[in-house]
Amino acid sequence: MSxxxxxxxxxxxxxxxxxxxxxxxxxxxxxxxxxxxxxxISQNAGVKGRKPDVVxxxxxxxERCSKFGLLPDALETALDVVLSKKLDDTTAKKLVKLLxxxxxVPEDCAIKIMGCLGRYSRGVEAxxxxxxxxxxxxxxxxxKFVKLYGVAFHYLSYETLRLDIQTSVGxxxxxxxLLHVYKSYFPDLILMPLPLSNRAIFKCPNQALAxxxxxxxxxxxxxxxLALSVEANLTGSKKPLVKIGSAKRQKLAHSTIPDAxxxxxxxxxxxxxxxxxxxxxxxxVKHIDTLAxxxxxxxxxxxxxxxxVFCLQPSSSLISRIGYWLGxxxxxxxxxxxxxxxxxxxxxxxxxxxxxxxxLIKDLFPVVETFLMPxxxxxxxxxxxxxxxxxxxxxxPRSFEELYAFFLKPLQRIFYNSGxxxxxALLLCYRRLLQRWAQINWRGHLSPxxxxxxxxxxxxxxxxxxxxxSLNVDYMKTMQxxxxxxxxxxxxxxxxxxxxxxxxxGVLSFLxxxxxxxxxFRVPMAVIIxxxxxxxxxxxADSGMAMSRICGIILQFKNAFESFxxxxxxxxxxxxxxxxxxxxxxxxxxxxxxxxxxxxxxLPPPPPNNVPGYSRDYVTFFxxxxxxxxxxxxxxxxxxxxxxxARGFQVDS
Amino acid sequence: xxxxxxxxxxxxxxxxxxPKEKQLNGPAxxxxxxxxxxxxxxxxxxAEYRVQYLEHLETKGFDxxxxxxxxxxxxxxxRRLQKAEEKEGLEEVExxxxxxxx
Numbered sequence: 077m078s079x080x081x082x083x084x085x086x087x088x089x090x091x092x093x094x095x096x097x098x099x100x101x102x103x104x105x106x107x108x109x110x111x112x113x114x115x116x117i118s119q120n121a122g123v124k125g126r127k128p129d130v131v132x133x134x135x136x137x138x139e140r141c142s143k144f145g146l147l148p149d150a151l152e153t154a155l156d157v158v159l160s161k162k163l164d165d166t167t168a169k170k171l172v173k174l175l176x177x178x179x180x181v182p183e184d185c186a187i188k189i190m191g192c193l194g195r196y197s198r199g200v201e202a203x204x205x206x207x208x209x210x211x212x213x214x215x216x217x218x219x220k221f222v223k224l225y226g227v228a229f230h231y232l233s234y235e236t237l238r239l240d241i242q243t244s245v246g247x248x249x250x251x252x253x254l255l256h257v258y259k260s261y262f263p264d265l266i267l268m269p270l271p272l273s274n275r276a277i278f279k280c281p282n283q284a285l286a287x288x289x290x291x292x293x294x295x296x297x298x299x300x301x302l303a304l305s306v307e308a309n310l311t312g313s314k315k316p317l318v319k320i321g322s323a324k325r326q327k328l329a330h331s332t333i334p335d336a337x338x339x340x341x342x343x344x345x346x347x348x349x350x351x352x353x354x355x356x357x358x359x360x361v362k363h364i365d366t367l368a369x370x371x372x373x374x375x376x377x378x379x380x381x382x383x384x385v386f387c388l389q390p391s392s393s394l395i396s397r398i399g400y401w402l403g404x405x406x407x408x409x410x411x412x413x414x415x416x417x418x419x420x421x422x423x424x425x426x427x428x429x430x431x432x433x434x435x436l437i438k439d440l441f442p443v444v445e446t447f448l449m450p451x452x453x454x455x456x457x458x459x460x461x462x463x464x465x466x467x468x469x470x471x472x473p474r475s476f477e478e479l480y481a482f483f484l485k486p487l488q489r490i491f492y493n494s495g496x497x498x499x500x501a502l503l504l505c506y507r508r509l510l511q512r513w514a515q516i517n518w519r520g521h522l523s524p525x526x527x528x529x530x531x532x533x534x535x536x537x538x539x540x541x542x543x544x545x546s547l548n549v550d551y552m553k554t555m556q557x558x559x560x561x562x563x564x565x566x567x568x569x570x571x572x573x574x575x576x577x578x579x580x581x582g583v584l585s586f587l588x589x590x591x592x593x594x595x596x597f598r599v600p601m602a603v604i605i606x607x608x609x610x611x612x613x614x615x616x617a618d619s620g621m622a623m624s625r626i627c628g629i630i631l632q633f634k635n636a637f638e639s640f641x642x643x644x645x646x647x648x649x650x651x652x653x654x655x656x657x658x659x660x661x662x663x664x665x666x667x668x669x670x671x672x673x674x675x676x677x678x679l680p681p682p683p684p685n686n687v688p689g690y691s692r693d694y695v696t697f698f699x700x701x702x703x704x705x706x707x708x709x710x711x712x713x714x715x716x717x718x719x720x721x722a723r724g725f726q727v728d729s
Numbered sequence: 730x731x732x733x734x735x736x737x738x739x740x741x742x743x744x745x746x747x748p749k750e751k752q753l754n755g756p757a758x759x760x761x762x763x764x765x766x767x768x769x770x771x772x773x774x775x776a777e778y779r780v781q782y783l784e785h786l787e788t789k790g791f792d793x794x795x796x797x798x799x800x801x802x803x804x805x806x807x808r809r810l811q812k813a814e815e816k817e818g819l820e821e822v823e824x825x826x827x828x829x830x831x
Contacts, residue, residue: 620730620791628793631800702801709794710779710802712759 103296106144113137114153117171122162130167138174145178145292148216155185158204159192165199172203176289178296180216190224193231206281210289257400259393364388377402377429380436387437399443402430406447420459427463440470449482457490457498465501469508473516475549476557484561491565496576499569503582506562507589513555514589514597552601559590559604566606570613577619583610584625591632595639603636605698612725615705627709630701637695696721731756737785738778742771757782780808 101109117133120126146154154175158168189204196204215221232251280286360381376382376398386394409423434440444467455464471483491502545551566583573579587606593599606629614626699721707713707722715724734757742752751770755761759775766772773781783805787795799805 620733623730624786624791624793624795626793627797631793631797634801705797706801710798 103144106140107147107150110137110140110144110146110150111153113140114150114157118153118157118160121157121160127164127167130163134167134170134174138170141174141176142288142292145176145289145296146174147178148180148182151175151177152182152185155188158200159188159196161196165197168200169203172200172207173285175207175211176292177211177214178292181211181214183215183217183219183221186212186215186221187224190221190227193227207285209281210286214289214293360384377426377433383433383436395442399441402441403443403447406444410447410451424460424463427460427467431463431466434467434470438470440467440472445471452483452486455486455490457494461498461501465505469505469512471509473513473545473549473551473554475546476554476561479554479558480561484558488561488565492568496569496573497578499573500576500578500582503562503566503569503579503586506558507582507586510555510558510586510593511589513551514593514599518551519598519600552599555593555599556601556604562586562590563604563607563610567609570610574613575618577621580614580617580619580622584614584622584629587629588625588632591629591636594636595632603633603640605633605694605701608697608701608726611701615708616725627705630705633698634702637698733786733789734782737782738771741773741778741781745771747771780805 113133113136117130117137120130120133154171157163158171158175163171186208189208192204193201364385376386405426406423409419409426430441430444434444448464448467451464468483468487471479487502491499494502566579566586569579569583587610590604590606593601594603611626611630614622617623700723703719703722704725707716707719708725713719715727716722717724738753738757747770751765751768753761753765753770757775757778762771762773762775762778766774783795783798799809
């Protein structure tokens with residue numbers, strides 16, 4: 077480097093930007109000037125009488141950096157100056173604020189900072205650590221850096237880690253968050269209860285600096301040569317972490333679902349078998365108790381073996397660990413990330429993987445349910461439709477109010493504005509959802525005396541892998557209201573697309589299931605018959621398919637009504653018999669020796685698990701369907717209204 | 730469904746070699762079938778026709794309508810029970826017949 081040129085350049089132009097020639101410089105020339113400035117700062121730092129020069133040069137560096145940022149080499153040089161201890165604290169802090177990476181941040185920078193802890197003033201160290209947190213996502217590798225994890229703990233005092241002291245002097249949220257992560261991995265390591273907080277635990281330590289870095293990187297992201305160089309540096313890293321672009325965008329460009337491998341072993345236990353060494357089902361069975369799960373449990377999404385292990389040994393800590401990653405990934409891709417073709421593809425891939433796992437374990441990750449709530453409010457109904465519908469069909473039962481507010485309402489909005497194929501697809505999705513709910517053994521677990529909610533003794537046996545049913549929800553009411561909700565939607569759909577086969581198929585499939593709930597699935601709930609508009613439109617449709625299927629559905633409803641009556645009659649008969657036996661017993665006791673029997677009286681027969689709701693008018697209305705169809709098909713008396721119960725399809729004569 | 734009915738009538742007429750001028754033109758009803766039968770057309774009563782047509786629909790996969798009528802119309806319920814009894818009788822005979830074969 078030529079010194080005279082440097083002097084000329086720096087000495088004569090203290091104010092960058094005021095000289096028009098400066099603005100015309102190319103990026104390479106600006107980088108060169110930055111390098112020269114850093115060189116000068118480095119030479120003058122700590123030299124007596126040169127502090128004004130250093131301050132002036134740092135000011136000029138700030139002006140250039142805020143526009144062009146620093147290349148990795150310049151970043152290292154600047155950091156070296158800070159760590160040289162030649163600058164006073166104020167100047168050092170100023171220089172740290174100018175460490176604005178344009179591309180990636182060399183891992184060595186992070187190692188240097190960790191290596192110098194304890195040798196500088198607390199103020200400078202704090203600023204450096206905050207900077208490190210901000211640029212963590214831009215590190216070009218972490219293989220060496222993660223090995224310095226213990227260094228951070230070395231500087232945490234024992235008192236700080238003690239939760240009992242924290243409770244008296246106040247909690248430190250980041251520490252609690254860290255301990256939460258530990259507890260998720262090794263529950264037996266952290267025994268004391270950790271309070272949960274809804275507040276953000278790991279906040280960005282300097283939002284202004286983080287925004288500035290993101291702006292600079294976004295501004296220079298198009299530099300393809302830069303991107304390539306970063307890409308090249310990433311090869312060989314344990315997991316590629318950084319690419320050019322914003323932190324969110326970096327995650328989009330490559331597959332982030334990690335491989336299933338185990339790096340750490342718990343304690344000195346060498347008996348644990350890493351998952352990677354399991355090659356067959358028999359070896360899985362053999363080592364199931366000593367299996368070491370992979371460090372990154374999110375690999376469950378792409379590892380079928382791990383999915384099986386997860387099904388066999390689910391635990392809340394495993395679910396939490398997967399949830400942390402999965403929730404963040406979904407939110408990053410859908411809400412925070414830029415919507416590009418690549419991000420959509422990645423989001424689709426992640427959804428596809430979630431669908432595969434969900435279908436295998438037949439339960440939805442709680443975090444996915446939580447994600448779907450805000451997602452549906454923003455969804456256009458088209459993107460990833462198949463995956464979303466599949467996931468929706470695995471929703472856990474809940475109160476209808478909650479179900480409607482978070483899921484049904486946003487979907488209803490899309491339903492009314494969508495084509496008939498979409499409508500049909502949603503109705504089929506609802507059918508699958510209702511079927512999954514119907515397959516739960518409600519009859520065996522509901523207690524009629526408590527208002528058809530789950531009895532506490534059956535609570536545990538009704539839990540799915542993730543599904544946690546509430547004790548205080550009337551699930552039968554939820555199912556009934558859900559059926560009525562779909563009924564209303566179907567009525568509107570028929571108004572818009574009367575003879576559309578997709579809509580007909582969706583509506584009839586749903587009704588087919590709804591009509592079979594009391595008998596086939598033995599769900600203890602009152603029959604919800606469809607709206608007359610649906611029955612009439614299907615029966616009088618152009619398609620023979622719709623006509624035939626609605627006849628079959630009406631028949632199933634008829635059988636359900638009859639089954640209900642039979643159960644009631646059987647119960648009445650049993651009750652009469654019980655009362656008769658009781659009377660006989662009393663008479664025998666009185667006519668005998670006067671001593672009553674010591675044995676306990678037999679219990680009355682349990683009431684049938686049927687719910688009230690069949691009023692005479694309701695049944696009469698249903699009978700009109702049967703009568704009208706018979707008149708139409710068999711008796712050659714279509715639209716007749718004179719027969720008993722007949723309404724002639726309510727066609728005005 | 731009227732279309733299926735018309736096709737079924739045509740099939741019956743073809744099987745019975747009914748000349749074109751005596752074939753039924755229009756929907757099959759009590760009166761129209763009676764009229765055709767009197768004029769040398771298809772010799773079938775409406776009551777018999779609708780049962781045959783229902784069986785035809787069953788073979789076409791219209792299970793819903795067939796099941797519905799067979800469970801709601803008394804005459805069809807009896808007919809189905811009768812057929813079931815006949816079937817049971819046949820199944821009982823079959824083993825004897827099989828045993829007779831060396």
